Amino acid sequence: MNDCVLVKSYPYPPVNQKEILRYSGCKNSTDELCLLIEKCTSESCNKLVFKVCYREFNITVENDVVDFGFMKVPSSDLCKNLCKCNKAIVFCATVGIELDRLIKKYERIAPSKAIMLHAFGSERVEALCDAFCDDIKAEYDNFNINCCTRFSPGYGDFDIKFQKDIFRALEISKNIGVSLNKNLFMTPSKSVTAIIGLKEK
Amino acid sequence: MNFREFLKNNIVIFDGGLGTLLQKQGLKAGEHPETWNISHAGIVQKIHTDYFNAGSNIVNTNTFGANKLNFASDELETIIKAAVENVKIARDNCVANQPKFIALDIGPTGKLLKPFGDFDFEEAVEVFAETVKLGVKYGVDLIYIETMSDSYETKAAVLAAKENCDLPIIASNAYGEDGKLMTGASPEAMVAMLEGLGVDAIGANCSLGPKQLRPIVDKLLKCSSLPVMLKPNAGLPKIIDGKTVYDINVDEFADEVLSAINSGVRIVGGCCGTTPEYIRKVSQKTIGAKPIDIKEKNITCVSSYTHVVEFGKQPILIGERINPTGKKRFKQALVEHDIDYILNEGINQQEKGVHILDVNVGLPEIDEPELLKTAVCELQAIINLPLQIDTSDIKAMESALRVYNGKAMINSVNGKQESMHSVFPLVKKYGGLVVALTLDENGIPSTAEGRVKIAEKILKTAENYGISKKDIIFDTLAMTISADTSAPIATLGSMREIRERLGCNTSLGVSNISFGLPNRDFVNSVFYASALENGLSAAIMNPYSLEMMKTYYAYRAIHNLDSNCADYIVFASGVEISENKAVSVTNKADENYNSDLQKAIIKGLKELSGEITSELIKAHNPLDIVTDEIIPALDIVGKGFEKKEVYLPQLLMSAEAAKSAFEIIKSNMQTVSKNDKATVVIATVKGDIHDIGKNIVKLLLENYGFNVIDLGKDVSPDAILKTVVENNAPLVGLSALMTTTVPAMEETVKLIKEKAPYCKTVVGGAVLTEDYARKIGADKYAKDAMETVRYAEEICR
Numbered sequence: 001m002n003d004c005v006l007v008k009s010y011p012y013p014p015v016n017q018k019e020i021l022r023y024s025g026c027k028n029s030t031d032e033l034c035l036l037i038e039k040c041t042s043e044s045c046n047k048l049v050f051k052v053c054y055r056e057f058n059i060t061v062e063n064d065v066v067d068f069g070f071m072k073v074p075s076s077d078l079c080k081n082l083c084k085c086n087k088a089i090v091f092c093a094t095v096g097i098e099l100d101r102l103i104k105k106y107e108r109i110a111p112s113k114a115i116m117l118h119a120f121g122s123e124r125v126e127a128l129c130d131a132f133c134d135d136i137k138a139e140y141d142n143f144n145i146n147c148c149t150r151f152s153p154g155y156g157d158f159d160i161k162f163q164k165d166i167f168r169a170l171e172i173s174k175n176i177g178v179s180l181n182k183n184l185f186m187t188p189s190k191s192v193t194a195i196i197g198l199k200e201k
Numbered sequence: 202m203n204f205r206e207f208l209k210n211n212i213v214i215f216d217g218g219l220g221t222l223l224q225k226q227g228l229k230a231g232e233h234p235e236t237w238n239i240s241h242a243g244i245v246q247k248i249h250t251d252y253f254n255a256g257s258n259i260v261n262t263n264t265f266g267a268n269k270l271n272f273a274s275d276e277l278e279t280i281i282k283a284a285v286e287n288v289k290i291a292r293d294n295c296v297a298n299q300p301k302f303i304a305l306d307i308g309p310t311g312k313l314l315k316p317f318g319d320f321d322f323e324e325a326v327e328v329f330a331e332t333v334k335l336g337v338k339y340g341v342d343l344i345y346i347e348t349m350s351d352s353y354e355t356k357a358a359v360l361a362a363k364e365n366c367d368l369p370i371i372a373s374n375a376y377g378e379d380g381k382l383m384t385g386a387s388p389e390a391m392v393a394m395l396e397g398l399g400v401d402a403i404g405a406n407c408s409l410g411p412k413q414l415r416p417i418v419d420k421l422l423k424c425s426s427l428p429v430m431l432k433p434n435a436g437l438p439k440i441i442d443g444k445t446v447y448d449i450n451v452d453e454f455a456d457e458v459l460s461a462i463n464s465g466v467r468i469v470g471g472c473c474g475t476t477p478e479y480i481r482k483v484s485q486k487t488i489g490a491k492p493i494d495i496k497e498k499n500i501t502c503v504s505s506y507t508h509v510v511e512f513g514k515q516p517i518l519i520g521e522r523i524n525p526t527g528k529k530r531f532k533q534a535l536v537e538h539d540i541d542y543i544l545n546e547g548i549n550q551q552e553k554g555v556h557i558l559d560v561n562v563g564l565p566e567i568d569e570p571e572l573l574k575t576a577v578c579e580l581q582a583i584i585n586l587p588l589q590i591d592t593s594d595i596k597a598m599e600s601a602l603r604v605y606n607g608k609a610m611i612n613s614v615n616g617k618q619e620s621m622h623s624v625f626p627l628v629k630k631y632g633g634l635v636v637a638l639t640l641d642e643n644g645i646p647s648t649a650e651g652r653v654k655i656a657e658k659i660l661k662t663a664e665n666y667g668i669s670k671k672d673i674i675f676d677t678l679a680m681t682i683s684a685d686t687s688a689p690i691a692t693l694g695s696m697r698e699i700r701e702r703l704g705c706n707t708s709l710g711v712s713n714i715s716f717g718l719p720n721r722d723f724v725n726s727v728f729y730a731s732a733l734e735n736g737l738s739a740a741i742m743n744p745y746s747l748e749m750m751k752t753y754y755a756y757r758a759i760h761n762l763d764s765n766c767a768d769y770i771v772f773a774s775g776v777e778i779s780e781n782k783a784v785s786v787t788n789k790a791d792e793n794y795n796s797d798l799q800k801a802i803i804k805g806l807k808e809l810s811g812e813i814t815s816e817l818i819k820a821h822n823p824l825d826i827v828t829d830e831i832i833p834a835l836d837i838v839g840k841g842f843e844k845k846e847v848y849l850p851q852l853l854m855s856a857e858a859a860k861s862a863f864e865i866i867k868s869n870m871q872t873v874s875k876n877d878k879a880t881v882v883i884a885t886v887k888g889d890i891h892d893i894g895k896n897i898v899k900l901l902l903e904n905y906g907f908n909v910i911d912l913g914k915d916v917s918p919d920a921i922l923k924t925v926v927e928n929n930a931p932l933v934g935l936s937a938l939m940t941t942t943v944p945a946m947e948e949t950v951k952l953i954k955e956k957a958p959y960c961k962t963v964v965g966g967a968v969l970t971e972d973y974a975r976k977i978g979a980d981k982y983a984k985d986a987m988e989t990v991r992y993a994e995e996i997c998r
Contacts, residue, residue, distance in 0.1 A: 026850060097385070104316065
């Protein structure tokens, strides 16, 4: 079990254009939309980072409460997700602040690009989470341990206020530069925190 | 001996990791280590003592996160008092006899500063100031600002220290594997900013091991005229058999550190994963190591939050377009507080290839300190070029320098006593490269010698303020040849002398040379070439001028400053294309569209819309273009959106295309008249920092000819009401994205209903519903931007 927070950097995950369209609210593609996506991806691709920090914790799941040691989360949805798990990985993934700068720039001068960059960022950070989860799955498979689907604060009845505890426990700001504002929003905005339950096969 | 004295002639050994050792003693994830100063004082003292015994000259207080964001003020004082006491006890208990100092440890707050986070710069200064004051009160010897991954937060911490004590300051950053801070700064940029702020040493710590930090430290050594510190982790953490192990052992670590010392590093220590054993080894290996003399690097540069721009090697272009002088449209933008217009000028100049942006927002009728500060903040949020703060208002200069994220260029000081005594203290406090005009109380000397004499006087006065000549750049004043054709002799002569004899860099507002002449570019570009031959380092110029850009690229190509003429080729081939490209406008583009312009707008082709409009306007009445072309095209797209056949990004692309057509029309109208349609005030309500939805509404309303006053985000009910009343606005649009800010929206709606009952309220945003809108008393809920436009048309008609 890792008793400290580890940081990993990933190479550029493959892009899924359909997902970008979906996040931007477009049902069909047109030449102009494809061109817009192409402009957004080429302008931002070398500005992104793909960083994850994570740590494993012993957990207990009892009476609809999950105890991580550093936080006790009353949530029946999380309990369902972590059913029969005695450990969990808590992680935060981000694509970095530069995308926020680009979005901010285009919000002012070309909102269409800003919207598309938002969509692109959402697709990127989810792709990063997928890459990370695949890694963890492969790693724990060696020890005969199954990984549950990742579950984030804000899903179901998992209160988003636990972001504060997660941020402190993983020292996320220091490790990968993601910080939490008063309203519990993350900056860089294209960041995800989540929990992966671990259970023996 | 005080620390500054000791640092002059010695290698300084810092302590090693503390957090990792406390974790081994039982500190839990998420627990504040600072509370252990009281609850586990014995353990903390033991670790401090071990470091002193291992040979540390400096031991840090256990106060990394001791600030008023984490602790109430009386608790904070108790913690810092105990933390300093713990190191004092350790120092007294230590058996070794090296000189020993106590550093107040200050780590980052974990919050990100505005505009991307919600932490205000001045608030950050205040938070750090509180910690500094307490550290000083309880007797630390120096301030150690560490593990900062953001240049802006580093500046806040250093300012707080400078403003509250005279103790030595070591400022150290956490660099990533890409060699930069998380918010983008290079080591060179950090040196430029931190030297300017007057710290005593600059360093790199945490994040990586000594091997990975070495290239970063080498960069610091190359450009820093101050002592450099290296305080790395014990390599990178790995999990072996379920335990965390750092991958560099004690011997390897000490060897790496010794090698850094031999390259010039002056202060060494360890960060995460290092223990007293690491420090003992470092201390043993460095016995007898001779500190290497630190040389003055004499680099003339400015920096942004990402990079430095150095003067003297390549000609530097300073974009002059953010300046209202002689620009009607720009003045209008300033009066209307249209920041987007300023940002556009910045972005366009960056695309043209300038290295620095001059920022001048001086107009008699505006609050310049406030507007200059806003302009600097907004520009540096989205453009990574260094800025030249251009103002004669000292208050405005200070307010802008204070919030500037880097080392700014300052325009300007001159040889008048009054000017020097008001500008130099600011340069000393905030750092900066200041443009010095060679004029004084007696005016502008007509001879080169006279101007050089003033330059010498300026250098001398600067030296008295502790400002070195590398931070002064001289402008020998270009004067128009239309009044006196001999004027350039003194300008160029003094420039050459200043460059060659005084060894200083020079800058020039090139285009003044042609004032009053026709086709000024012809003269400007030739004068620019002459100035470059006479040693001009930087030109304040118009990057949209093709003649000037031709000179710039050609000069570099023929002076061996552009290898393989690569830049010239890119530039010159681009010019060919744009000169050959002509837009042909037909009345019927293809069967599906009524005209070329309508097609361009419907397809969302921004550049093309602008180009077609430029052609159309030669033969058509501007207002006819609006009513016959733009509005019908927008209506087609708007209807498609309402029918869900067109999606939001497409709607926006069309709106942007229409906007670019409007800009052409606006700039071609004889007088910029207020729109005949009504004024709509829009804002994101107090507490909410999201504004993309509101910006979309703004764009569409403008498209439909409304006069939009955008108050931005996080706007108080009173401010909104004030604007509504002042403009007698019939409609106000409010946006809120978060449930937590809907009460602020309700409060605003109520206030407007009460004090300005003639004004209708339309609300929107992710969390709102028709029901909710009714409940808070709004007149209208708009589910999207188009619906807001339709409503505005309905009530303003």
